[in-house]
Amino acid sequence: MTAPLVEVENLSVNFVTRESNVTAVNGVSFTMMPGEVMCMLGESGSGKSVTMRALMRLLPEKRSVITGGIRIAGQDVQAMNDRALRQMRGATVSMIFQEPMTAFDPVVRVGDQIAEVVALHRGVSHKAGRRRALDLFDLVRIPSAERRLDAYPHELSGGLRQRAMIALALSCEPKLLLADEPTTALDATVQIQVLILLRKLQQEMGMSVIFVTHDLGVAAEIADRVAVMYAGRIVETGPVRDLLRTPLHPYTAGLLASTVHDQPRDRDLETIPGAPPDMRRLPPGCSFAPRCPKVGGDCLLTVPPPVSPAPGRVARCLRVPAAQPEFA
Amino acid sequence: MAMTSFAADAADERDRGGPQQPLLTVTDLRKYFPIRGGVLGRTVAHVRAVDGVSFTVRKGETLGIVGESGCGKSTVARLLMRLVDPDAGEQVFDGEAVGEQGGISVAQMRRQVQMVFQDSASSLNPRMPVQNSIAFGPVAFGARRADAVAMARELLTKVGLNPVLFGGRYPHELSGGQKQRINIARALALKPRMIILDEAVSALDKSVEAQVLNLLQALKRELNLTYVFISHDLGVVRWISDRVMVMYLGEVVEIGPADAIYTGPKHPYTRALLASRPALDPDQRREEAPVSGDPPNPVNPPSGCRFHTRCPHAEPVCSARAPSLGDATGFGHLAACHMQDAGSGHTAASVLQ
Numbered sequence: 001m002t003a004p005l006v007e008v009e010n011l012s013v014n015f016v017t018r019e020s021n022v023t024a025v026n027g028v029s030f031t032m033m034p035g036e037v038m039c040m041l042g043e044s045g046s047g048k049s050v051t052m053r054a055l056m057r058l059l060p061e062k063r064s065v066i067t068g069g070i071r072i073a074g075q076d077v078q079a080m081n082d083r084a085l086r087q088m089r090g091a092t093v094s095m096i097f098q099e100p101m102t103a104f105d106p107v108v109r110v111g112d113q114i115a116e117v118v119a120l121h122r123g124v125s126h127k128a129g130r131r132r133a134l135d136l137f138d139l140v141r142i143p144s145a146e147r148r149l150d151a152y153p154h155e156l157s158g159g160l161r162q163r164a165m166i167a168l169a170l171s172c173e174p175k176l177l178l179a180d181e182p183t184t185a186l187d188a189t190v191q192i193q194v195l196i197l198l199r200k201l202q203q204e205m206g207m208s209v210i211f212v213t214h215d216l217g218v219a220a221e222i223a224d225r226v227a228v229m230y231a232g233r234i235v236e237t238g239p240v241r242d243l244l245r246t247p248l249h250p251y252t253a254g255l256l257a258s259t260v261h262d263q264p265r266d267r268d269l270e271t272i273p274g275a276p277p278d279m280r281r282l283p284p285g286c287s288f289a290p291r292c293p294k295v296g297g298d299c300l301l302t303v304p305p306p307v308s309p310a311p312g313r314v315a316r317c318l319r320v321p322a323a324q325p326e327f328a
Numbered sequence: 329m330a331m332t333s334f335a336a337d338a339a340d341e342r343d344r345g346g347p348q349q350p351l352l353t354v355t356d357l358r359k360y361f362p363i364r365g366g367v368l369g370r371t372v373a374h375v376r377a378v379d380g381v382s383f384t385v386r387k388g389e390t391l392g393i394v395g396e397s398g399c400g401k402s403t404v405a406r407l408l409m410r411l412v413d414p415d416a417g418e419q420v421f422d423g424e425a426v427g428e429q430g431g432i433s434v435a436q437m438r439r440q441v442q443m444v445f446q447d448s449a450s451s452l453n454p455r456m457p458v459q460n461s462i463a464f465g466p467v468a469f470g471a472r473r474a475d476a477v478a479m480a481r482e483l484l485t486k487v488g489l490n491p492v493l494f495g496g497r498y499p500h501e502l503s504g505g506q507k508q509r510i511n512i513a514r515a516l517a518l519k520p521r522m523i524i525l526d527e528a529v530s531a532l533d534k535s536v537e538a539q540v541l542n543l544l545q546a547l548k549r550e551l552n553l554t555y556v557f558i559s560h561d562l563g564v565v566r567w568i569s570d571r572v573m574v575m576y577l578g579e580v581v582e583i584g585p586a587d588a589i590y591t592g593p594k595h596p597y598t599r600a601l602l603a604s605r606p607a608l609d610p611d612q613r614r615e616e617a618p619v620s621g622d623p624p625n626p627v628n629p630p631s632g633c634r635f636h637t638r639c640p641h642a643e644p645v646c647s648a649r650a651p652s653l654g655d656a657t658g659f660g661h662l663a664a665c666h667m668q669d670a671g672s673g674h675t676a677a678s679v680l681q
Contacts, residue, residue, distance in 0.1 A: 043533035044504075143621075157622040158397075187396035188560065192604040193617040214534065217606025221613055240610045258538035260563040261608055265586075268542045269567070272535035275503045291535075 026232035042229035111149025357417035392569030584661030594663035
């Protein structure tokens, strides 16, 4: 049995300011096997991006309080010193962002930025790093790669810039790629190209990917497994097919029903009433209770424990019956 | 009775041309934005943002405009409101030419056409309680302040917000969905006949987006409104639109009834756009992207048909001559593609006829 690549145990992230204390991530646990693609699905403010940044320790140290355990490739991320963190970032775990323009240095040619990373992590010369950058540009299918290495970030189109960022992230063959809405800012015809590219690269390189998105369609295109986040908690996880076909949690079901996708025009869309809760004042029980069609008095008392009605599927909802006895 | 003042009248006294007269007809609209460069700041090139766009919007219908970034859809919206001045083109609102002698003035047109923007926060004054923001337009047009605020509170009810709770709040005290409801209420304050919605639901979370879309449909029925709905979300546009216009690099490539466009797209770009939608079914994943590359730069658009650089059916005629859309002010299903034109010289043209 292979060891899991990522183990997150009861992760919580608090942002502390003078006025308030916001629990952005609230007891998130998951494990990932090597080569798995997991989608974190959730709306803005659900804590999906904060979870990603916690995995790489990218959150501001002074203003965030992180509790719980994070182990990546057997190493405790929380216990790492600066040197160990630098080694991990880029080499074991790397990240791509929604807006590549802000992730690149605007005054350095993209080829040199990739070469710098390779030279630093691999201990090779800058020249060897440039050769690696050229291979990577071919890998991510950037046309006229040689010429594009000398381009500045602003000279590339949105799709090419995102490909260049993927090349940068893959330059040291990470075991885990964190992708934070990498296709959200792209045009429709370009988004599908980048999704297909990421799927192919993931299969060729056998890496694990955590893919953050708010788009159910994107999750359906790329995920093996989906974790649905709401108000800082994972409310449901399961294999992508099962989760999209027979959602367990009322929030997942509501999200699926309210996504506009060829519904009849003469009828109103199904909606989830209300709005996501204020993270400074979360309701005491299930965070979704105020909007839930299946709410009962018991929902308001305690946070629902995870139940698993089928292998591989978990939901935190009192209305989901644990059909099979849970094996620890 | 105050509550009835927003009900749609059976016959709108502002209606000039009758039900058959289109509410809006746009002919050959053009806007080139200059790019200045060099020491003297001379114009060195133009962004051809909107390049000869013609269309018609009927009374009571929703025209959806789709396209990728840089295709000119938002510029069209701003031109219709005259937030930017067109370089060329004619705009006729209910039979009257806008901004021309003997026609309707831009100010008069703006009373009847309102707009809702994508960014709900930056389109509201942060220092003004939202009910005053809503009342601002009527006051500017001469209404008494007390009357305007009373009407604003009535409008808040209409967009699903309790005026007692929300009327005195400032924009930062509201969620994104609530702010967009305020923007819709403000657009309604001048009792417009047409509302231009420029990516009005794109920034909202999915669960809130559906609520706002339902609200827009309900308001349209109740108040007899006509919408121009601009979005990059093809699913949303199909649900809300009666007819759809597809734009690419400043030009209209296809226009027609929504169902005809979605079930039988004629232009290769429309087909590619529809095929690029994620499948929502893990067993139907796309293996091959429908088209490669990014949309070209609108500064120097490709010659002939602007899509020929990415089109799988491109032939020499496509780069030599621009295909024509035909009579875009009609209501049929039209596509600007040489394959749709029997006499164009494209080898696939005769097959299709």
